[in-house]
Amino acid sequence: MARAFVTGWPIGHSRSPLIHKHWLEMHGIEGDYLRHPSKVADFETFIQSFQQEGFLGGNVTLPHKEAACANIEKTDATAKRLGAVNTVWVENDTIIGGNTDGYGFTANLDEFAANWCDESRLKRGALVLGAGGAARAIIDALMQRGFQKITIANRTLPRAIELREMFGKPCCAIAYQDIKDAERNASIIVNTTSVGMAGSEQENETPLSLNGFASDVIVNDIVYTPLITPLLHEAKTRGMHAVDGLGMLLHQAVPGFEKWFGVRPEVTPELRAVLLADLGETS
Numbered sequence: 028m029a030r031a032f033v034t035g036w037p038i039g040h041s042r043s044p045l046i047h048k049h050w051l052e053m054h055g056i057e058g059d060y061l062r063h064p065s066k067v068a069d070f071e072t073f074i075q076s077f078q079q080e081g082f083l084g085g086n087v088t089l090p091h092k093e094a095a096c097a098n099i100e101k102t103d104a105t106a107k108r109l110g111a112v113n114t115v116w117v118e119n120d121t122i123i124g125g126n127t128d129g130y131g132f133t134a135n136l137d138e139f140a141a142n143w144c145d146e147s148r149l150k151r152g153a154l155v156l157g158a159g160g161a162a163r164a165i166i167d168a169l170m171q172r173g174f175q176k177i178t179i180a181n182r183t184l185p186r187a188i189e190l191r192e193m194f195g196k197p198c199c200a201i202a203y204q205d206i207k208d209a210e211r212n213a214s215i216i217v218n219t220t221s222v223g224m225a226g227s228e229q230e231n232e233t234p235l236s237l238n239g240f241a242s243d244v245i246v247n248d249i250v251y252t253p254l255i256t257p258l259l260h261e262a263k264t265r266g267m268h269a270v271d272g273l274g275m276l277l278h279q280a281v282p283g284f285e286k287w288f289g290v291r292p293e294v295t296p297e298l299r300a301v302l303l304a305d306l307g308e309t310s
């Protein structure tokens with residue numbers, strides 16, 4: 028039977044099995060997608076021998092994304108740029124690693140904010156909140172789409188500076204308190220921090236106030252628990268265009284499924300409903 032995995036530690040919370048099992052059923056494929064817990068000490072062995080365990084490939088999540096990049100024979104251009112792998116597959120007996128987080132991010136915006144890459148919006152630039160792992164994939168995707176200015180704001184400024192140095196020219200690094208009118212003219216704000224995430228100490232907070240930002244700004248939060256985070260709630264209250272983070276999770280799964288099972292699946296309202304039900308969301 029064709030099988031794929033998601034590996035990480037811990038891995039019990041992963042919603043990837045819901046997504047891939049839905050597509051397997053939709054396409055009538057006799058296959059499976061399993062959680063495979065790997066501790067740090069076991070990961071290298073697993074990622075180099077998953078074929079012997081009967082897997083076609085799979086997803087790699089925290090804390091192994093960087094280790095996967097270092098331990099796989101071949102990586103695609105995106106994974107190389109990011110130094111992190113979230114999807115592995117086999118071609119001509121070679122294990123290949125890719126990174127589809129940026130694809131998921133852009134496909135979500137293409138679906139829910141079709142004008143987000145208009146010429147004038149690329150010129151006004153983007154404001155990225157946070158400088159962790161997810162921010163890297165998002166900054167890379169914004170650069171690939173041609174954003175001419177990308178401001179990275181982070182609580183810990185040296186981490187934002189590190190990303191500015193990694194990505195170069197269109198990026199600048201800033202502390203929240205130094206955000207001024209130039210940054211408030213950004214055409215899109217992307218929250219990649221965990222502020223506003225259910226269960227965190229800051230679940231009722233926003234990473235910054237949207238006061239003074241352009242009224243046509245697109246506000247995207249990649250946190251999807253809850254679906255409408257406090258930041259998205261504020262954006263909606265101000266009449267701004269709010270885009271939730273669930274679509275990023277769904278779209279990032281598409282390329283992997285296609286590599287393993289040979290069919291390009293679709294992100295449909297039905298799939299979204301399956302995830303929303305699991306998240307306990309009604310909208």
Ligand code: NAP
Nearest residue numbers: 157158159160161162182183186219220221249272275276
């Ligand atoms: P990470 O590497 O741990 O980075 C966390 C970021 O949040 C850092 O920039 C950190 O700032 C900031 N932060 C944490 N607490 C903060 C606070 N109280 N005030 C201000 N900033 C704070 O995490 P990650 O892997 O990038 O993931 C970030 C979030 O994105 C998570 O909630 C994750 O679930 C979500 N995510 C969603 C998707 C999706 O498909 N929708 C994909 C990936 C991740 P410091 O540097 O100052 O600590």
